[in-house]
Amino acid sequence: xxxxxxxxxxxxxxxxxxxxxxxxxxxxxxxxxxxxxxxxxxxxxxxxxxxxxxxxxxxxxxxxxxxxxxxxxxxxxxxxxxxxxxxxxxxxxxxxxxxxxxxxxxxxxxxxxxxxxxxxxxxxxxxxxxxxxxxxxxxxxxxxxxxxxxxxxxxxxxxxxxxxxxxxxxxxxxxxxxxxxxxxxxxxxxxxxxxxxxxxxxxxxxxxxxxxxxxxxxxxxxxxxxxxxxxxxxxxxxxxxxxxxxxxxxxxxxxxxxxxxxxxxxxxxxxxxxxxxxxxxxxxxxxxxxxxxxxxxxxxxxxxxxxxxxxxxxxxxxxxxxxxxxxxxxxxxxxxxxxxxxxxxxxxxxxxxxxxxxxxxxxxxxxxxxxxxxxxxxxxxxxxxxxxxxxxxxxxxxxxxxxxxxxxxxxxxxxxxxxxxxxxxxxxxxxxxxxxxxxxxxxxxxxxxxxxxxxxxxxxxxxxxxxxxxxxxxxxxxxxxxxxxxxxxxxxxxxxxxxxxxxxxxxxxxxxxxxxxxxxxxxxxxxxxxxxxxxxxxxxxxxxxxxxxxxxxxxx
Numbered sequence: 001x002x003x004x005x006x007x008x009x010x011x012x013x014x015x016x017x018x019x020x021x022x023x024x025x026x027x028x029x030x031x032x033x034x035x036x037x038x039x040x041x042x043x044x045x046x047x048x049x050x051x052x053x054x055x056x057x058x059x060x061x062x063x064x065x066x067x068x069x070x071x072x073x074x075x076x077x078x079x080x081x082x083x084x085x086x087x088x089x090x091x092x093x094x095x096x097x098x099x100x101x102x103x104x105x106x107x108x109x110x111x112x113x114x115x116x117x118x119x120x121x122x123x124x125x126x127x128x129x130x131x132x133x134x135x136x137x138x139x140x141x142x143x144x145x146x147x148x149x150x151x152x153x154x155x156x157x158x159x160x161x162x163x164x165x166x167x168x169x170x171x172x173x174x175x176x177x178x179x180x181x182x183x184x185x186x187x188x189x190x191x192x193x194x195x196x197x198x199x200x201x202x203x204x205x206x207x208x209x210x211x212x213x214x215x216x217x218x219x220x221x222x223x224x225x226x227x228x229x230x231x232x233x234x235x236x237x238x239x240x241x242x243x244x245x246x247x248x249x250x251x252x253x254x255x256x257x258x259x260x261x262x263x264x265x266x267x268x269x270x271x272x273x274x275x276x277x278x279x280x281x282x283x284x285x286x287x288x289x290x291x292x293x294x295x296x297x298x299x300x301x302x303x304x305x306x307x308x309x310x311x312x313x314x315x316x317x318x319x320x321x322x323x324x325x326x327x328x329x330x331x332x333x334x335x336x337x338x339x340x341x342x343x344x345x346x347x348x349x350x351x352x353x354x355x356x357x358x359x360x361x362x363x364x365x366x367x368x369x370x371x372x373x374x375x376x377x378x379x380x381x382x383x384x385x386x387x388x389x390x391x392x393x394x395x396x397x398x399x400x401x402x403x404x405x406x407x408x409x410x411x412x413x414x415x416x417x418x419x420x421x422x423x424x425x426x427x428x429x430x431x432x433x434x435x436x437x438x439x440x441x442x443x444x445x446x447x448x449x450x451x452x453x454x455x456x457x458x459x460x461x462x463x464x465x466x467x468x469x470x471x472x473x474x475x476x477x478x479x480x481x482x483x484x485x486x487x488x489x490x491x492x493x494x495x496x497x498x499x500x501x502x503x504x505x506x507x508x509x510x511x512x513x514x515x516x517x518x519x520x521x522x523x524x525x526x527x528x529x530x531x532x533x534x535x536x537x538x539x540x541x542x543x544x545x546x547x548x549x550x551x552x553x554x555x556x
Contacts (some may be wrong), residue, residue, distance in 0.1 A: 001058055003057075003058050003059065004033065004034050004035055004060060005035045005037055005058070005059040005060060006034045006037070006058055006060060006061045006062075006063060006127065006131075007034050007038075007039050007054055007057060007059045007061070007062045007063070008022040008025055008026055008036060008037065008038045008039070008063050009022075009039050009040075009041075009044075009050075009054070009062055009063065009064045009140070010022050010038070010039070010041070010042055010065055011040075011042070011043055011050075011064070011065075011073055011074065011077075012040060012041070012042050012043070012079070013042070013043060013067075013069045013070075014042055014069075015042045015044070015162075016162060016163055016164050016165060017042070017163070018034075018040065018160070018163050018164065018165065019038075019040060019065050020151060020166040020168065020215065021065050021094065021119065021168075021389070022038045022040070022065060022232050023038065023151035023152055023156070024065075024119075024120055024149070024151045025063065025093075025119065025120060025123045026038060026122040026151075027149040027150070027153075028121075028123065028124050028148065028149060029123055029124045029127045029128075032127050032128055033397040034060075037055070037057070037059075039053065043069060043070050043073055045215060045482075046079065047073060047076045047077050047080055050077060051077055051080040051081055051084070052393050055081065055084055055085055055115075058085075059088060060087075060088065060089060060131060061088060061089035061090070061091060061131050062081060062088055062089070062090055062091070063092075063093065063123065064077070064078075064090070064091070064092055064093075064094075065089040065093060065094040065502070066092050066093070066094040066096040066097045067094055067095060067096075067368040068095075068096055068347070068371065069369070069370070069371040070385055070472075071096045071369045071371065072368075072440070074092070075108055077108070078092075078108050078110040078111055079088050079108070079110055081110070082110035089112045089113070089202045089451065090110055090111050090112050090113075090130045091111075091112065091113045091114070091115060091123070091126065091131075092104065092111055092113070092114045092115070093114065093115040093116070093119045093122070094119075095181055095349075095351070096350075096369065096421075097114050097116070098114075098116040098205050098351065099116075099181075099349075099350045099351025100350045100351075101114040101136075101137045101363055102137070105136055105137070107247070110443065113126060113133060113135075113136055113137075113138055114136065114137050114138070114140045115139075115140075116137060116138070117139055117140075117141075117142065117173070117186070118142040119142075120142055120143070120148060120201060121140040121141060121143060122138045122139060122140040122142075125138065125140050126138055131541045144190060145170070145171045145190035145191070145192060145357050146190070146191075146192060146193060148159060150203075150312050152165075152176070152203070152204070154486060157207040160173060160207070160209065162210065162220075162522050163209070163210075164209075164210070164211045164212075164213050164245075165204055165207075165209040165211065165213065166211045166213050166215050167192070167200070167201070167204060167212055167213065167214055167215065168192075168214070168215050168216060169189070169191065169192050169197045169214060169216055169219075169229065170190060170191045170192065170216045170217075170219075171188075171189070171190045171216075172187045172188045172189035172190055172217065173187065173189060173217035173218055174189050174218070174221055175218065175249075175287070175288065175289060176287040176353075177286055177287055177288045178286045178287050178301040178305065178352060178353035178354045178357065179286060179315070179318075179346060179347065179348070179349065179352055179353075179354040180217075180349075181349060181351055181352055182217045183287065183315070183352070183353070184351065185350075189221070191222070191225070192297070194225060194228055194229070197229060198229070198232050198346060199234075199330060199356075201229075201232070201233070201237075201389075202236070202367050205236075205240065205242060207547075208241060208242060208244055210241070210242065210243065211242070211243050211244075211245055211270075212242055212243070212245070213244075213245040214244070214245060214246045214247070216247065217247065218244070218247065218248070218249045219246040219247055220247050220248045220249060220252045220253070220254070220257070221249065223253075223257065224303075224505065226240075226246075226248075226252075226257075227257060227260055227395045228255060230257070230260050230261060230269075231260050231262075233269075233495060234260060234263055234264045234268065235269065237268070238264065238265050239265070240266060240268075242268075243267055243269065243270055243309075244267065244269050244270075245269075245270045245271075245272065245408060246269065246270075246271055246272070246510070247271075247272045247273075248271050248272070248273060249273075249290075250273055250295040250299050250302075251289070251290055251291075251294060251295055251298075252337065253298045253302075258301065258302075258305070258338055261302070261305065261307075262305050262307070262309060264307055264308065265307065266307040266502070267305070267307075267309070267312045268307075269307075269308045269309070270308065270311065271302065271308055271309070271310055271311065272311040272313070272314045273299060273310065273311065273312050273313065273338075274312075275290075275292075275295070275299070275312050275313060275314060275333050276288065276313060276314060276315045276318065277288075277314070277315065277318055277321055277325075277329045277334065278292040278296075278328065278329045278332040279292070279320070279321060279325055279328070280292060281320060282318050282319070282320040282325070283426075285318075285319055285320045286315055286318055286319065286354070287353070287455055290320070291309035292332070296332070296336075299312065299336055299338070300336055303336060303337065303338055309339045309340070310338040310340070310342070311338065311339065311340040311342065312333055312336060312338040312341055312342070313342045313344055314329055314330060314333050314341070314342070314343050314344065315344050315345065315346055316343065316344070316345050316346065316373075316379070316384065316387045316391075317345055317346030317373035317376060317379060317384065318346060318377065319357075319361045319363075319376065319377075320378060321378060321379075322378040322379060323378075323379060323380075323383045324382070326379070326387065327416075327418050327444050330343070330390075330417065330418045331416045331417050331418055334417040335411075335417060337408070338418075340399050341394060341398060341399065342399075343387065343390065343391035343394055344391075345371070345372050345373055345384065345387075345388070345391075346365075346372070346373040347365075347370050347371045348363065348365040348371045348372075348373060349371055350371070352513070361376050361377055362376060362377040363375070363376040363377070364376070364381075366395055386425070388423045389428075390418065390421045390422075390425060393421055393424050393425060393428070393441075394421065396441060397424070397441055401471060402438050402467060402471045403438075403441065403445075403464075404467065405463045405466050405467050405468050405470075405535070406445060406460060406463040406466075406467050407420075409459070409460065409463050410445070410449075410460065410463075413443035413449075413452065413453040413456060414452075420448075422464075423452065424441070424444055424445070424448065424496045425450050426522075427448055428444060429445055431444075431534075438468070438472065438478075439478045439480050442464050442468075442478070442480050442481065443480055445460065445464065446461065446464070446480070448459070449461075451513070457525050459528045459530055459531055461527065462527055462528050462531035463531070464475070464481060465477065465481050465486065465524060466524060466526075466535060468481060468522075469522050469524045469542070469544045470549075470551070473546060474522075474546070475519075475520045475522045475546045476490075476520060476522065477522070485525055485527050486523075488525065489523040489524060489525035489541060490522075490523045492523075492525075492541070492556050493521070493523030493525075493541055493543055493554075493556075494518060494521075494523070496554065496555075496556045497515075497518055497521075497543070498515070498518060501515040504516065506518070507553075508552060508554065511550075511552040513545060513548075517545050517547055517548075520545065520546045520547050521543050521545050521546065522543070522544050522545065522546060523541060523543050523544075524536075524542045524543075524544070525540065525541045535551055536553055539553035539555055540554070540555040540556060541553070541554055541555070541556065542554070
């Protein structure tokens with residue numbers, strides 16, 4: 001019995017991710033007589049399990065999207081499939097194989113064809129030819145983006161629970177950052193018709209996805225167009241549980257943008273902003289048109305609005321930025337106090353201008369994915385390694401949100417944010433092993449405080465207990481934070497509210513909860529007047545209900 005199934009395979013970085021490219025390929029070649037089946041896994045799945053699932057289908061071909069995060073896994077999977085069924089045609093595409101296809105064909109003899117570039121037209125040509133071509137490397141000019149079919153179908157969404165839905169309203173990028181593949185001249189900037197974008201968003205929102213992520217490289221490159229879409233989302237989708245994610249260029253923001261965005265309910269939007277460096281000469285050297293003095297107040301204004309989740313990026317290892325200037329970039333971006341601060345590291349990707357110029361920068365980098373920088377003329381390898389430790393600590397302390405109050409208050413006692421993180425790294429290195437728990441970092445902070453700002457130890461301990469109360473899921477303190485103060489707070493708080501229980505309900509100054517919720521409540525009593533006045537509105541105590549996260553201040 002002849003089989004005509006072509007598997008479009010995605011190996012995603014996380015379970016919540018989808019591979020948008022596969023759905024474009026499917027819809028662009030769906031009329032050619034093959035059964036095009038999308039199968040998706042994460043890189044946490046075992047290669048043998050993925051291969052077994054594929055072989056059980058007995059497909060005629062497997063087409064795989066290859067990226068830096070899955071390239072090693074793809075090599076293993078190709079070998080596994082070919083060893084068990086040599087007749088299956090293996091087709092690769094995606095950014096990781098588009099700019100070095102000869103190397104891939106040489107290193108992976110099981111690969112039959114590689115499709116370079118955007119891929120829809122090349123894939124269609126190969127399928128139309130019965131999965132046979134005289135050329136191993138297929139490069140076909142794509143139709144205009146406006147002619148590319150919408151990737152999704154209604155039936156797809158039955159398998160999209162808890163997935164991020166990726167959507168593309170434009171392709172390409174007008175900017176020419178030398179480290180980015182989107183800056184290539186063969187990546188023209190193209191836009192979908194604005195009316196079509198709105199219709200497609202209406203379709204997507206019907207399924208109430210948790211996140212719709214625009215994959216446009218610079219969403220607001222045309223400010224009027226971005227405003228139209230933002231205004232449409234605010235007017236049409238406010239009150240929904242869906243968040244819309246956009247990568248924006250802050251230089252383009254104007255007063256009208258803030259007017260529209262400030263009217264959005266909290267959680268409707270989240271923005272990613274690539275600052276990369278605060279030094280204009282560094283940015284100019286990599287072809288990035290941006291001036292820190294101009295964008296800093298614009299980013300700060302977005303953050304201070306408080307209704308949009310803001311993610312900012314720093315890239316360590318850019319040409320022209322040495323250890324001292326990198327620390328300045330870290331400090332300047334950190335003190336914006338965005339919701340998420342990503343400290344990333346330069347990746348010297350095949351196909352980029354940065355790769356071509358790497359030798360002139362005396363740059364060493366990994367020859368294997370993700371091609372991360374090791375050293376350069378400006379940064380020694382130990383600088384890179386130390387910043388990696390700092391990035392790890394930023395992720396664990398700042399980006400988790402578990403120490404927001406403590407970190408904010410600690411900043412005032414150190415010369416700069418990076419000085420604080422240096423102390424944290426130093427203390428962490430003095431401990432045996434590596435531990436990333438909340439309590440581990442709390443112990444480090446307590447030790448740092450006692451040594452460097454002993455007069456403020458009680459205040460910082462209040463901050464730590466407060467952060468634990470509002471972020472931890474447990475209703476009791478870890479041993480590191482326990483004292484007679486915490487024990488007394490629990491006893492006094494419980495008795496105070498238990499006495500006012502009527503018909504299994506507690507009512508206190510407009511606050512209402514079920515009496516049973518007291519069992520999972522945590523009680524906070526500040527040890528310092530300074531903390532009480534700043535965070536507790538001068539009240540003696542606070543109670544946090546762990547089930548709902550609600551808080552009430554009270555005086556016994």
